[in-house]
Amino acid sequence: xxxGAVQCDHAGAGQRGQGLTNQQIASRLNIAEATVKxxxxxxxxxxxxxxxxxxxxxxxxxxxxxxxxxxxx
Numbered sequence: 001x002x003x004g005a006v007q008c009d010h011a012g013a014g015q016r017g018q019g020l021t022n023q024q025i026a027s028r029l030n031i032a033e034a035t036v037k038x039x040x041x042x043x044x045x046x047x048x049x050x051x052x053x054x055x056x057x058x059x060x061x062x063x064x065x066x067x068x069x070x071x072x073x
Contacts, residue, residue: 022040026033040055049055057063 020028022036026036026058029036040052044050044052044063047055047058049058056065060067
């Protein structure tokens with residue numbers, strides 16, 4: 001179960017970095033919006049980030065997101 005949570009954190013962070021809303025991420029992952037908020041909140045706490053903008057910067061810097069590689073549909 002912990003591995004699934006890590007995968008969800010990873011997927012959610014990547015999709016958030018693509019500019020998707022929590023609702024859009026939830027729809028793509030077939031989970032509740034509250035679950036997305038919870039996972040992203042825990043991820044941000046683990047990384048000691050105070051804003052989603054910081055999370056996006058980290059996602060780009062670590063290669064989780066490649067500029068221009070994803071679609072926003």
